[in-house]
Structures are given as structure tokens and as C-alpha cells.
Amino acid sequence: MADRTPLELERFLPYRLSILSNRVSQAIAREYQDRFDLSMTEWRVMAVLARFDGDGISASEVAGYTEMDKVAVSRALAGLVAAKRVVRRAHDGDKRRSVLRLTAAGWKIHDTVAPLAREHERTLLGQLDADDRRALVRILDKLAPV
Amino acid sequence: MADRTPLELERFLPYRLSILSNRVSQAIAREYQDRFDLSMTEWRVMAVLARFDGDGISASEVAGYTEMDKVAVSRALAGLVAAKRVVRRAHDGDKRRSVLRLTAAGWKIHDTVAPLAREHERTLLGQLDADDRRALVRILDKLAPV
DNA sequence: AGATTATTGTTACAGTTGAAACCAGTTGCA
DNA sequence: TGCAACTGGTTTCAACTGTAACAATAATCT
Numbered sequence: 001m002a003d004r005t006p007l008e009l010e011r012f013l014p015y016r017l018s019i020l021s022n023r024v025s026q027a028i029a030r031e032y033q034d035r036f037d038l039s040m041t042e043w044r045v046m047a048v049l050a051r052f053d054g055d056g057i058s059a060s061e062v063a064g065y066t067e068m069d070k071v072a073v074s075r076a077l078a079g080l081v082a083a084k085r086v087v088r089r090a091h092d093g094d095k096r097r098s099v100l101r102l103t104a105a106g107w108k109i110h111d112t113v114a115p116l117a118r119e120h121e122r123t124l125l126g127q128l129d130a131d132d133r134r135a136l137v138r139i140l141d142k143l144a145p146v
Numbered sequence: 147m148a149d150r151t152p153l154e155l156e157r158f159l160p161y162r163l164s165i166l167s168n169r170v171s172q173a174i175a176r177e178y179q180d181r182f183d184l185s186m187t188e189w190r191v192m193a194v195l196a197r198f199d200g201d202g203i204s205a206s207e208v209a210g211y212t213e214m215d216k217v218a219v220s221r222a223l224a225g226l227v228a229a230k231r232v233v234r235r236a237h238d239g240d241k242r243r244s245v246l247r248l249t250a251a252g253w254k255i256h257d258t259v260a261p262l263a264r265e266h267e268r269t270l271l272g273q274l275d276a277d278d279r280r281a282l283v284r285i286l287d288k289l290a291p292v
Numbered sequence: 293a294g295a296t297t298a299t300t301g302t303t304a305c306a307g308t309t310g311a312a313a314c315c316a317g318t319t320g321c322a
Numbered sequence: 323t324g325c326a327a328c329t330g331g332t333t334t335c336a337a338c339t340g341t342a343a344c345a346a347t348a349a350t351c352t
Binding site: 039041069071072075094095096097 | 340347
């Protein structure tokens with residue numbers, strides 16, 4: 001006999017994960033969009049540029065750090081450069097590469113958005129007790145190791 | 147002084163959640179696509195139709211159960227009806243409503259895909275020990291209650 | 293050196309998505 | 323009854339996304 005045990009979507013883990021992730025991302029993305037005219041991908045690029053600011057990094061390094069593909073990175077960078085939040089210099093020694101850095105305006109956005117991002121995370125974690133917070137990190141480490 | 151504590155994307159929870167959810171969904175979606183020419187949204191609609199098969203349900207009820215918006219449901223249904231996996235009857239008494247049911251072909255797909263979905267879930271949970279499995283469900287209940 | 297292969301980044305195209313406008317039908321209520 | 327507000331569902335438009343093709347440069351190999 002055929003298996004017609006109904007699949008209860010609302011208890012199905014991959015489904016619940018995607019609902020949760022979408023809700024969280026949507027909420028954050030909308031805020032960044034409205035307040036800073038900044039897409040999620042642009043923000044991720046900025047966060048990486050801020051973090052690896054040293055000598056400036058290339059687009060493909062950004063792609064590596066963000067798990068975004070190079071097309072997405074290229075487009076996000078085009079937007080950020082147009083908005084003068086990022087400058088693109090040529091790499092001396094390798095003319096294919098660009099060397100990317102936040103501008104002062106870029107840093108200003110970053111310094112506003114980064115605490116906001118942390119605040120979002122705190123709000124999320126605030127709904128869990130200490131045990132579950134630790135468990136969540138452990139679970140993510142196992143299911144999606146970095 | 148400005149807050150330039152770098153945001154470590156790979157430890158940032160909303161980011162990690164979206165990475166995990168995307169990986170899981172992508173893997174499943176690709177399989178459904180390749181083997182059954184079925185999109186994720188179409189599958190979700192089918193799962194709901196299977197579960198609430200009684201007298202047939204309407205598109206907006208499907209939207210309610212799946213947390214998808216009505217446009218997405220409308221499009222998924224158009225595909226499913228075109229593929230003869232779902233039939234659309236008129237509701238007697240309310241001409242706006244449609245009454246949706248899986249066809250025999252629809253049920254056949256369902257009966258193949260449902261166990262596959264469960265298998266995906268088992269694989270995911272198989273990476274966790276019993277404690278973490280329970281914790282994950284608890285966490286989802288708190289962060290994204292149904 | 294010269295030919296082949298790999299890498300960086302952009303562009304083009306097609307498919308997907310979400311928001312808003314829209315149409316048809318129904319409900320509420322003066 | 324008649325009109326306004328609402329609901330179910332589709333269409334439209336613009337933005338976004340992924341894949342593949344591409345140009346330019348660099349590295350490899352003989």
C-alpha cells in the first residue's frame with residue numbers, strides 16, 4: 001500500500017528552518033534597505049571589507065569569505081562603488097585583481113549597522129535560555145561547519 | 147569612538163541560519179527538480195493538498211498552511227494543474243473560490259516524494275545526538291512557533 | 293618563447309520573486 | 323435595495339538571482 005502518511009509541513013525540519021531563516025533575514029534586510037538603502041548582499045560585502053581591511057582585499061576574496069558567488073559580489077560591489085561606499089583600486093602586479101576598501105562614508109555606514117546587527121542577534125538569542133543558546137551554536141557547528 | 151569591532155560573519159547567527167537553510171533547501175529542491183520536475187513551492191502545495199484532502203481546499207487555505215503568499219501559490223497551482231497533478235473545481239456557493247485536489251498522478255508523485263522528504267529529515271537529524279535533536283525542536287518552537 | 297590552461301571579474305540572458313494593480317464575486321450595512 | 327468594503331485569485335512590472343559566455347590577464351608546461 002502506498003505511503004499516504006501526511007507530511008506535516010509545520011513539523012518538517014527543513015521547512016521550519018527555512019521559515020525561521022526567511023523571517024529573520026527579511027526583518028533585517030528590510031531595515032537595512034529602508035534605513036540605509038543597503039541590500040543584504042551589500043552589507044555582507046561591507047562587513048567583510050571592514051574585517052579584512054589591512055591592505056584591501058579582492059572581489060574573489062570577498063566571495064570566499066561571504067559564501068556568495070562572484071557574480072553576486074560583483075553586483076554588490078558595483079552598487080557600493082556607485083554609492084561611494086567602497087573604492088576600487090587596481091592591484092599593482094596583477095591587473096585582473098581589484099583592491100577594495102571602504103571609504104569614509106562606507107565606514108560610517110558600517111559603524112552604524114554593525115551594532116544594529118549585533119542587536120538583532122541579541123534579540124534572537126534573548127528568546128532562548130542559556131542552555132538552548134549553547135545548543136544552537138553547537139547544532140550550527142555540526143550542521144553547517146564553517 | 148566609533149565601534150569598529152569587526153563583525154565576524156561566520157559567527158553571526160542570522161547569517162549562519164541562512165547558510166544552513168539555503169544549503170538544506172537547495173539540496174532538496176535540486177533533487178525534486180531533477181527527478182520529478184517539481185519546484186519546492188509546488189511540493190509544499192502538494193503536501194498540503196495531500197494532508198487536507200477531505201473535501202478539497204482553496205488556494206488561500208493552501209497559502210495559509212504553507213506560509214507562502216497567494217501569488218506564489220497561484221503560480222505553483224498553475225504549474226501543477228498544467229502538469230495534471232492537481233485538478234481545480236469550482237466551489238459551489240462561492241464562485242471566487244476554487245476547490246483543489248490531487249489527481250491520481252499527483253498522489254503518485256506525493257507517495258514517492260513524501261518518504262524522500264522524511265529521509266532528508268532523518269539524514270539531517272542523524273548528524274545530531276539525541277539531546278541536540280530535542281534542543282533543535284525546542285529552539286524552533288521558541289524562535290518560529292507555528 | 294609559444295601554446296595551453298586557469299583565474300579575475302563583468303556582461304547577457306532567462307527564470308524567479310514580491311508588490312501593487314486588478315477583476316470578479318461576496319458581504320455588510322444604511 | 324444599493325453602495326462600500328472586503329476577499330479570492332490572477333496579471334503585470336520591476337528587481338533580483340543563477341548560469342553560462344566572455345574578455346583580459348596570469349600561470350604552467352614543453
